[in-house]
Amino acid sequence: MTETIGLWVGAIFTIGIYSFLYKENPLYRLAEHLVVGISTGFGIAITYTQVLRPKLIEPLANGEQGAWLLLIPAILGLLYITRFFPSVGWLSRYPMAFLMGAGMGVGFPLSMKSLVLRQLEASLTPLYETGMAWDIVLGNIVLVLGTLAALIYFFFSKPHKGPFFGTGSKIGIWVIMVGFGATFGFTVMGRISLLIGRIQFLLGDWLHIIK
Amino acid sequence: MSIWEKMLNVDRRWIFLLIGIACVVPFFTPLGLPILPSQEVISIYDYIEDLSTDNAMFVGFDFDPGTAAENMPMGVAVLRHAFARNVPVFITAYTPLGQGMAGMAIDELTNPATGDYFEYVNWDAWAEIRDQGFTERADIEEAWLAAGNTLPENARGWIFEGRDIAFLGYLPYFHLVILGMSSSIVSQFPTDVGGTPLEEMPMYQDHKSLRDIDLAVTTAGSSACVAWITYGREKIGLPIAFGVTAVMATDYYIYIQSGQIIGQMGGLRGAAEYETLLLDNDYCKNPGKAYIGMDVQNIAHLLIIFLVVLGNIAFFAGGFNKKTKLKGRR
Amino acid sequence: MQRKVPALLLAMLLATGLAWAQAEEAPLADPVEATESAEEAVIEGVEVEADAPITSAPIGDGMVPPSGIVASDWPNDAGDALLVSWEPGSETGNETFIGYSVYRRIQGEEELALVAVLELDDGTSFIDGYDPDYWVEPGVQYEYSVAAMYMNGGEVASEITAAQETAANQFYHTGKTRVLFGCVLFLGLILFYFHAAQRGLEMYLRPIAGIEAIDEAIGRATEMGKPILYVPGLSTISDVATIASITILGRVAKKVAEYGTPLLVPNRDPIVYTIAEETVKQAYMEAGRPDAFDKDSVFFLTQSQFAFVAGVNGIMMREKPATNFYLGMFWAESLILAETGSLSGAIQIAGTDAVTQLPFFITTCDYTLIGEELYAASAYLGREPKQLGSIKGQDACKGIIMAVITLGILLSLTDLIAGTETLNWLKNLITMPIVD
């Protein structure tokens, strides 16, 4: 019984969202507001049962060894709430500073490694090796030159004029556009898949017209 | 207003309607075009094929309901493969909703109504066998059968909670959780979502940290999967496989090329390819959801290309190429 | 500031000291536990005698136990691992041989604990210390014995050998030198250009259309008397794109305050929400119209991605903003937002570093800031010397990268002609081990 009601509720809201394609309307509005409330409510529940209870409240309540140190993050976290009181609102910057400082510090060497050095490493491939098919050789050349040209496009402190920066950045934007077109085309499939999922729900699970 | 201009300025809702129709019709008249698995998908399949009950893997349900249509068949296919081979699976989620998604995937694989399913044995249900000291998969199953249980006719096998599966679920700041698990899983997940202590699970006893794990498959609809690379692969060399949405797939070719991941399922097609491999190797009887969906893809892609061609015909026939400048781009 | 920094440093040191003290205490419990479990761990039927090989019948004649155990410090770690290796005895070629057991004890103790069981193909070495139940402590002298195991349950154990080294804490990870070099080089360049900029180095910045269009777009909304929608991305404040977006928001809000145009800023992250609110409030104050600031104009919507989109879509169709800004980190929702915005007739400016989403913004928005252009925007708008210096420094780094790639091409050609392997040499300079 619950299941049937659930299916119907789900189907009504699905149609409600699709009705937005035609026009904004009360059913969409209801769905929109409900989903905002439910998802945030869910977020609170999950944060409590998955973080605060096991990682803070239980260790403190059980008096685990060294648990008192957890009071530091707890107090830092509570400082966020000072935002509600304008006169001491600036205290909320302390927890933010804790997360920002450590986060940026941890991130710096890791970004250097994965965003820069790994990419550079991958760019250093031989253009040709014995037995390589012509399309791969051509690909390698396009890949390396394309990377260089697109990098020129991202030079901000040089005017994009002249044979090097001018031509380079022009080729760069061409390469970037080819890349964007490819990504767009490649994405279509994924997006249609999403619709397929919903059609399977509406016609299959709900109406049982298809298997 | 000429007919061409009308065509170019057509109300978007007509396009919406056409897409809607194109995506419904193939369900009633299937085309059944063949799907050839690509190397990226075969690599994952072969890798899992080489795992046995002594190994263990992670499956991360790192997506939200939004991308479930693409990611769910991947997660289900990989889990099906692992369950059939009795490879112990730790299931995690990068987002709170991902935990619900993982639950739905387990439901789908353990629901008798779906045909090809696995019979789920609750942690408490096989407590006696545990108390007798059995930890090996084969011994547990033997003891379980000896205790008078029989496998239902359309079931593929048993799943012993705590031996074949540990549903760990979601924790916030999951990238830090991955990092923490590289020294100890139990430090991050003292219990599974049902509250069963991880330390008591036989599968945990053999695999205490990510260093003891042979593969992590992340099915992701966002950059969540990269966290597995940064904190799992880079830190401790954990083998990773991606199941990502089609749109992300292009980005992560880099990782295949650099050898950071062993393979990748890209979008519905990737999932359909994995399903084809499972089907061909008799891991299931019926084609999965992704397989059927590929027919719709054919029609929809053709329709969109037709629309683009039509738009260009109208654009040139109406002479707009001489009047308007390219808007919105430098 | 000057006075406070040392005090804070002291406080942080104190906190770190406390943390360390905790760390010293914790592992003390372990050796006891390890020795206790040693009793259980010893395989049935195996007698343990100090300094004597573990032998159990029946194993057959002429069996030589493994020998030559070498236990050395595993490098680049917190002194929590030892590399143990040994020479196989007579087991190779014996069909009933199934693997090795590695036993360990702290020097001076009686009981040996089984710390690892290795299968045939695991080789004749193993890193001790990764098992959370039997961790290795720095500076403790261990003794090892390795036993060859046979199918019938028998074992032939080696002599108990003292580890040649104790596990040591290292102060520098030698595998990370390349990253360190990269970091230092980058740091040096940025600091150099910070200083250069402050000394008044002239800097050219090429125009970026998207940034120049911002004022025009605000003007349009003012003329039409409609609100402006600003989405600062869907990520958290630790995402660099969000930080760039907040800077631009400050600028937009100031203009908006001057013109008296309504502003809507929906947020997905609670912390970003508070920062955005502060920023907008500040902008209204700077514009001299603090009273015009509407508290409900900056608001938190929900943390859930598509619930957020549903909310923003509804706002777009109901409020019909004249101008939409999407700046920051976006995921799949980019196209839903941009198409709905275009449907509602708004002029749209987008910018993100999410490579996957750029194509959709490019095709549906009027102006798009591609990748790094978004970060550059904060320097463009602020014109603060250090910000400009940072742009210059980043350009210098791109120059270095381009030089290395070009060198790679040249070396690849050289290799092709001369048959050398110079490209590999260059690549090895950069390649980092996958495992730290």
Next chain:
Amino acid sequence: MKRSVPLAIVMVGGILFMIQYFIPHQHSQTLFEYYTEWAPIVGAFALVLGVGSLTRLHSHKIKRKAKNWQYSYAVLIPLYSIPFFALVMPQSLGGGMMQTMGGDRLTMGVFDFAYMNIQVPIQATMFSLLAFYIASAAFRAFRAKSALATVLLLSAVIVMLGQVPIGELLGKWFPKVGLWILRYPNLGAKRAISLGVGFGVLATQLKIIFGVERNWLGGAGE
């Protein structure tokens, strides 16, 4: 106290953890473990701010009887009732899991119902709107208005055809060329963008650590 202390915390924390990465020493690891343990706890409290904002916005709407104020109840009621139900019936937090894990269906609480039958379908449907939007975006944007636009169009169409089995029937080369575009020129563009982004990220991280970029503090309150 208002600005300089947070900035100092950021600087000290940033430099400390930057260096920490290179030091495998036990104490350095312990420090890092504290960060990983504490960060989620600190972050968890921030949600209160979001809830406060939502509550304020919607209670204002209801109080002022603003346009569409009735819908504000649809936000506020689940916002507070769901955490309440989760506290009273914690088992319902499984998100659909209980049906098999707990053994009997009665445990499916109000929360589960809302999650499975409202939250999931609405989110998935929202996302699936992309199928319609991508078609209309393609129709409007892919016009050969200039050489650059033509390149974008052609590369998109070729890749689109290469993706589906029907493309292979039209021409064997479609998938190959599509894949070639994806793997070479596309990868080149992406790599350049990500290198640029990489330097941007690094520079911003440094600017924050050194207090050059300080807008994350929010504007007011010197």
